[in-house]
Amino acid sequence: MKALRAPGAPTRTVLRALVRDRNGLIGGTLVAILVGAVPLSLVWTPYDPTAVDPNAPWLLPFRGGHLLGTDMLGRDQFSLILVGSRETLLIALASAGIAAALGLPLALAAALGPRRFAAGVVQLIDVAIAFPALLTAMILAAVFGGSVWTAAGAIGVAFGVHLARIARAEIERVHGSDYVLAATASGSSTWRTVRRHILPNIAPTLLVQLSLVMAVASLTEAALSYLGYGSPAPAVSWGRILHDQQPYISARPLLVVWPGLAVALSVLGFNLLGDALRDATDPRLRRRAPEAPTDTVDVERTDEVGTSRASLPAHAALLRVTDLTIRIAGRTVVDGIDLTLAPGERLGLIGESGSGKSLTALAVLGLLPEGAEVTGSIRLDGVELLGKPERELARVRGSRVAMVFQEPLTALDPTMRIGRQIAEPLRLHRGMTGRQSDRAAIDLAARVGLPDPAELVRAWPHQLSGGQRQRVGIAIALACRPALLIADEPTTALDVTVQRDILALLDELAHEQGTALLFITHDLAVVSRVSDRIAVMRTGRVIEQGPLERILHDADADYTRALLAAARATAFDATAFDDAFGAGDPTPGVHTSTETVEAPL
Amino acid sequence: MTAPAVLLRAEGLTRTYRLPRRSLWGPAGRRYALRGVDLELVEGDALGVVGESGAGKSTLIRLLLGLDRADAGTVHYRDREVRPGPARSLTWFRREVQIVLQDPMSSLDPRSRVRDIVAEPLECLRVEGDHDARVDEVLAAVGLDPQTRTRYPHEFSGGQRQRIAIARALAPDPRVLVADEPVSALDVSVRAQILDLLRDLTTRLGLSLILVSHDLGVVQHLCNNVLVLKSGEPLESGPSPQVLGNPQHPYTQALLSAIPTLPTHTPHPKPATLTKPAAPDSARPAFEAGKPGRRSTPPSTKGPAPPAQRARLRPPPVGTSEDPGPGRRPECAPREGPWPPTKPKSFISASTAKPERSASTPASPSWTRCAKRSA
Secondary structure (H helix, E strand, O other): OHHHOOOOOOHHHHHHHHHHOHHHHHHHHHHHHHHHHHHHHHHOOOOOOOOOOOOOOOOOOOEOOEOOOEOOOOOEHHHHHHHHHHHHHHHHHHHHHHHHHHHHHHHHHHHHOOHHHHHHHHHHHHHHHOOOHHHHHHHHHHHHOOOHHHHHHHHHHHHHHHHHHHHHHHHHHHHOOHHHHHHHHOOOOHHHHHHHHHHHHHHHHHHHHHHHHHHHHHHHHHHHHHHOOOOOOOOOOHHHHHHHHHHHOOOOOHHHHHHHHHHHHHHHHHHHHHHHHHHHOOHHHHOOOOOOOOOOOOOOOOOHHHOOOOOOOHHHOOEEEEEEEEEEOOEEEEEEEEEEEOOOOEEEEEOOOOOOHHHHHHHHHOOOOOOEEEEEEEEEOOEEOOOOOHHHHHHHEOOOEEEEOOOOOOOOOOOOOHHHHHHHHHHHHHOOOHHHHHHHHHHHHHHOOOOOHHHHOOOOHHHOOHHHHHHHHHHHHHOOOOOEEEEEOOOOOOOHHHHHHHHHHHHHHHHHHOOEEEEEEOOHHHHOOOOOEEEEEEOOEEEEEEEHHHHHHOOOOHHHHHHHHHHHHHOOOHHHHOOOOOOOOOOOOOOOOOOOOOOOO | OOOOOEEEEEEEEEEEEEOOOOOOOOOOOEEEEEEEEEEEEEOOOEEEEEOOOOOOHHHHHHHHOOOOOOOEEEEEEOOEEOOOOOHHHHHHHHOOEEEEOOOOOOOOOOOOOHHHHHHHHHHHOOOOOOHHHHHHHHHHHOOOOHHHHHOOHHHOOHHHHHHHHHHHHHOOOOOEEEEEOOOOOOOHHHHHHHHHHHHHHHHHHOOEEEEEEOOHHHHHHHOOEEEEEEOOEEEEEEEHHHHHHOOOOHHHHHHHHHOOOOOOOOOOOOOOOOOOOOOOHHHOOOOOOOOOOHHHOOOOOOOOOOHHHHHOOOOOOOOHHHOOOOOOOOOOOOOOOOOOOOOOOOOOOOOOOOOOOOOOOOOOHHHOHHHHHHO
16 A cells, blocks of 8 residues: 555655544544554453453453453453454455555556457456455355465455456546646656556555455455354454354343454544545645635736726616625635626626636526525525525526536536427426427527527437537527526637637527626637626626726726737737738638538437 | 758648447448648747647647557658657657647646656656756746745646646757647636747747647747648648738638637727746847856746846757758757747747857757767
């Protein structure tokens, strides 16, 4: 287990993190007691564990100087359990060792070997997994005679193949990651990549698995000894003690409790320690990331003079957000913002990652992550949304407020046909029947410009292109003709040619239905196409808001100007080549349809 | 001036992927990820590869870097063939060509410290010299405090992480930098900084650049040549002003017209400072002559390194006119000459200070190519 520790994580740092974690402390203590009991039992036990005292059988705890009492032969229980720890620890370590020694090479071969060979190894693993550990151990014990080693061998092999399967999946995950690609491009050999990147990154999973193996091994040892397949008579183990006490369980129940408790606590210790070790070796969890690292725009924070609240009369506002503050895990991520949207208005909310713009949108929908503290007020049609019970919020979502998400693939359910997904809000909010909603879905699909809608509603999400999926997302959002549509970076994942069409569609539909649009993006060029007004967010505050034209050409806040300058500096400038080629303007109106159905329907 | 040397040349690159079988009997379908792509990177050039998703950009990069085997076609670096194979067999190539990946959140091993990340190519490519000093040097060059070498990637912001990734690519002192969408995962303001940094570094260190992007703005600002890909096939290529200013292919035209632009009819108000000045350009001297070993001046501990040190990041640019031939460099000869041979028209800032000719600049001993060759 030790060899798997992440390099660059010094033992002391790991230990400190372990102690700070409550589970680590408990698990570590339990395992330490178990480990400590072994050498102790070698040099000292209160009584000779094998000494039979016919004068003192069945003593209760604390009688006659016996801490946990004596059994039917008058043997000291505490001494027996102390000595039994040897067997338990030995079998736990041996099993884990065998499992790791078998599982890891198998997993590496299956994940990184030549294709045919790897496939063969995978088959082998799958076959080997079918053998039950306990049964194998019993057969081995029957053939070779019961001992720690037959048990450890059986458990180790059985869990080794399990481990191999889990490790293989993990290795493939890490092997496909960008940092392994970067390492390869840096000239790292396969073996070095395994050592430096793959092993450290799969170590957490392996640690947990190995601690599980150790826990199961202690249990299995107890079970085997109990069944009579464990170590032969003179050897003492917890399972053997249980086995010996079993006939007298109704008369002296306490005598079964002690070894049982010892087994249970060791198992618990291994499990807790394994979990804590996983966390302690992860540098991401060890030290808290610095609060909102900034290498972004370099302007002073004193530029909030530009905040001009759009002063609409309260009754005219569709959405009025007042002094909205969101705290997550003690950090203020949205800090007292005010936003107002009139019916049919298009507001662009811009900001960089971490500025709190997406959280603001989620707050309006009441979809903030668990544990977020929200204060302030969010009023839709004059009705307070904050603090509303979930059931009432669900009625608002999809019918009055709807959302289009960034990633069109993950926003659709892959196991549901397109038509069903489009029709879902209609069935939920409008109480439409299956046939009605199916017909409505076809209409909606046609509205958002999907080709061959009658056929397409029967397609699955994976059969559509990215742009088509986003059209489906828009159809779902607009199905119930909401008063407010929130679009969170709806075109970021799309190609530019598709992006243009999607923006045009959003704009057209919102206009046609009189839907207000809250458009969230980091891209100023995009937002300038679909907004009347713009609010600029930074580190949880609205720094400036105002009409699109003013923000673009006469922004008050330094930050806004810096953002615009950055956008202009990196944006494509069609006029740059005009000098070289008189009419450098690309021919407008050329339209390519890149949105083709990728698979036959 | 004679024609500058061709560094990277790809001919007829083709890569297909097998599609899942549609029927039990028919042959499995094949899809072309790349079909007959030719490409040539001349020393000092910045080539932009443009295309939308599915155009084959990533496949092209993998093939160019010898990370994947082509079904047909070849890649040559300085007339020596780049064959994918064991890591050892490509060491010569990887010392010359390094990569910066798209997403700095996933391209850095979360369990490695910055020092180990940046030193990785040095270690793997068995580059001689003091790796720690080199790490400090490149960290300073990308505008990071060398003190950060003991930190883990999660302690940095996206832009800083991309700087670390760039530092890693620069560490073995490559000649060609391949950047796969280097800024598309970053915020707009950070994007400008990273682009500035890339432009600054390529100019100052005499790097040639292959930049893959779907963002024509990025390509326009960094590249003097453009190759447009669609569905794995090359559509149009040539100098940027020609391809982007007067596109011939309808697809390129459509691509250009689809780009969302900011209205720019009024004069821009004075922009606020965007980038922390990487180094005062006016103060940047010619490559220092006769400076002794690199370690004689420890890198500054705070902020970007002073220009003197940064300029020494690399020995003076190689004289392009005297290329001795395939895969060979003048042995330990001082390298000089103007760079870039053709200055890209689209550079926007004034920071493209061309390294001046310096008559006799002995390459610093521990990082010369000679030292590398002897390794």
